[in-house]
Amino acid sequence: DAKTTQPPSMDCAEGRAANLPCNHSTISGNEYVYWYRQIHSQGPQYIIHGLKNNETNEMASLIITEDRKSSTLILPHATLRDTAVYYCIVRTDNAGNMLTFGGGTRLMVKP
């Protein structure tokens, strides 16, 4: 599975959009991009995933570049409760392939 690179930490003002980047320059054509987050001491929570098209759900939007070498998770109106570690993961959608969680980005939303 392709490795990902994320900044270790980011700050965002409450009410503003939080844009979390992820670099996955070695991604293969059949690998999906997944985002999870982990709020302090809790189990990780699924946010969103995509293959090549941009995706949006009730939690966030996922923007994948045309060459698929990077992506951005967007939280449109960050709240204090969005303070968490955000993990970007890429892998194939084959049964038996397991998710590997790296270091992630620690997002701090400030009032």
Next chain:
Amino acid sequence: NAGVTQTPKFRILKIGQSMTLQCTQDMNHNYMYWYRQDPGMGLKLIYYSVGAGITDKGEVPNGYNVSRSTTEDFPLRLELAAPSQTSVYFCASSSPITGVNEKLFFGSGTQLSVL
């Protein structure tokens, strides 16, 4: 639905003791996983199971054992606890439907200290 339930939430063990971390899910998921998370680090996969009676090693299986006799339960066994096993343990489950296989549901974790 309770989702994924882990017990206990906290435990302190002495070196050499054994214990079983319990995990149960009520979503009829085939896939179940055990991860550990050391302070300030990401999660590492210990063992996983694709169905009752089937288990396989993950990234860091040494010092642990698992069994899967039912769809609902996936206990993790520590036979001879060592300080290196001090960590937070997360159980997760998922349903392998194409395209959403990686929507894992996690339990709230077990914080284990080995002293």
